[in-house]
Amino acid sequence: MSSYRVILHPSEEGFGVSCPGLPGCWSQGVTEAEALENIRVAIREYLEAVEELSRDEDSRVVEVAVA
DSSP: OOOOOEEEEEEETTEEEOOOTTTTOEEEEHHHHHHHHHHHHHHHHHHHHHHHHHOOOOOOOOOOOOO
């Protein structure tokens, strides 16, 4: 399980939320709880898309730990 910092802010429709560590990854919700659940889904889908797009015969995905 990974953790990501997100920025949650009120909007006209409820709450907007973005993940600064993943450019372009954002979502929204009517309630704070809904916005946070929606960004969890958006982060999962973002990471899956990045992994899929980075696959080719000459590359591979590896994980590194950062302290």
